[in-house]
Amino acid sequence: MARRASRWAGAALAAVLCAGLISCGWLVYAGKIDWLPASWTRDDALHGELTHQLAKQLSNAWLPDQAAKLERAGSWLLLGDTGPRVRTGCPGWLFLAEELQVNRHAQANAQTKRAAVLAIRQALAQRGIGLLVAVVPDKSRIAASALCGLTRPAELNARAAQWVSELNQDGVAAIDLAPVLAPLGASAYLHTDTHWNETGANAAAQAIAARITAAGVQATPQQAYTVQPGKLAQRPGDLVHLAGLDWLPLRWQPTPESVAATVFTEAAATGQGATAKGGDDLDDLLGDSQLPNVALIGTSFSRNSNFVGFLQKALGAKIGSFAKDGGKFSGSARDYFANPAFTQTPPKLVVWEIPERDLQTPYEAISLAR
Numbered sequence: 001m002a003r004r005a006s007r008w009a010g011a012a013l014a015a016v017l018c019a020g021l022i023s024c025g026w027l028v029y030a031g032k033i034d035w036l037p038a039s040w041t042r043d044d045a046l047h048g049e050l051t052h053q054l055a056k057q058l059s060n061a062w063l064p065d066q067a068a069k070l071e072r073a074g075s076w077l078l079l080g081d082t083g084p085r086v087r088t089g090c091p092g093w094l095f096l097a098e099e100l101q102v103n104r105h106a107q108a109n110a111q112t113k114r115a116a117v118l119a120i121r122q123a124l125a126q127r128g129i130g131l132l133v134a135v136v137p138d139k140s141r142i143a144a145s146a147l148c149g150l151t152r153p154a155e156l157n158a159r160a161a162q163w164v165s166e167l168n169q170d171g172v173a174a175i176d177l178a179p180v181l182a183p184l185g186a187s188a189y190l191h192t193d194t195h196w197n198e199t200g201a202n203a204a205a206q207a208i209a210a211r212i213t214a215a216g217v218q219a220t221p222q223q224a225y226t227v228q229p230g231k232l233a234q235r236p237g238d239l240v241h242l243a244g245l246d247w248l249p250l251r252w253q254p255t256p257e258s259v260a261a262t263v264f265t266e267a268a269a270t271g272q273g274a275t276a277k278g279g280d281d282l283d284d285l286l287g288d289s290q291l292p293n294v295a296l297i298g299t300s301f302s303r304n305s306n307f308v309g310f311l312q313k314a315l316g317a318k319i320g321s322f323a324k325d326g327g328k329f330s331g332s333a334r335d336y337f338a339n340p341a342f343t344q345t346p347p348k349l350v351v352w353e354i355p356e357r358d359l360q361t362p363y364e365a366i367s368l369a370r
Contacts (some may be wrong), residue, residue, distance in 0.1 A: 023061035066345040072244035090148035092255045106360035121172045122151040130349040137178035138356045143186035149293040160356040180207040201305040209314035219294045219317035224267035235259040247352025264309040294318040297332040298353025300325040309331045330364040337368045
């Protein structure tokens with residue numbers, strides 16, 4: 001029986017391998033594979049980063065994709081496993097694995113990024129533009145009470161505070177939002193999402209607005225806002241997506257979270273930048289006074305849980321938001337500083353939101369357009 005079964009097992013394995021080869025071969029034939037990235041280093045090659053990127057592209061073929069989905073579903077439903085990118089904390093809580101990892105060359109990367117921020121601050125200052133850096137603490141730091149057995153390396157405890165302190169010593173205005181969010185604890189973050197909830201976003205916005213006001217910056221154009229609670233609705237968690245479980249029926253996924261998103265409505269404009277109804281502002285023929293003089297760059301934290309709305313309400317003014325999902329440390333800044341919105345109508349202040357988990361990752365260069 002073992003010999004007979006082994007033949008069927010061998011045939012099944014051969015069929016799967018053949019199908020996988022055909023599906024991956026199609027990606028190569030269709031030209032959807034980049035054998036080498038546009039830029040890479042010797043360190044990338046020695047540590048397997050190049051082969052990792054190639055394997056990631058090949059995994060997008062139909063058969064590997066479907067097999068991965070089935071594997072993720074089976075691991076979750078049978079073992080409660082959420083895969084390599086997501087960790088399970090207390091019941092109903094998910095955490096990003098990246099927050100619990102120690103990066104290679106962590107200190108060197110952090111110092112490189114500190115130097116980059118300092119260079120950008122100096123370049124902005126030459127144009128009469130201010131800079132305020134705001135570091136968003138890890139969910140696993142603030143919501144530590146929901147870790148339930150997950151271990152956060154002790155060497156990560158001081159990285160955000162130390163980095164912000166060094167920036168301040170260099171003359172860069174920077175704020176660590178951990179002391180602001182720490183009193184809120186787990187109530188500042190979403191359960192199945194890596195981002196803060198509206199409680200955390202509002203607290204962060206209030207702290208940043210207070211820092212802007214204390215620096216003597218008057219955000220314009222002034223704008224009042226009315227606030228109303230929205231309807232309660234289920235909010236898909238990005239960690240469920242990262243775990244590869246968002247395609248399952250809702251009842252089989254990690255417990256979804258319901259959120260009532262705040263609704264912000266503009267009231268009648270007042271102060272600088274406001275014009276009489278039906279009239280023209282002769283001092284603003286090009287409409288520049290209606291453009292926000294505060295620009296926000298950053299990551300998906302700035303695009304979640306109404307952070308922009310809370311910040312605008314706290315400032316009593318509109319701001320220009322150029323944050324980018326998945327932008328990490330450099331993405332949003334690199335795009336914004338090359339954008340005509342910056343080069344042609346520069347702001348008076350740039351607020352740069354940076355997640356703590358990106359402080360010690362490899363640096364991607366940023367440059368300001370001339």
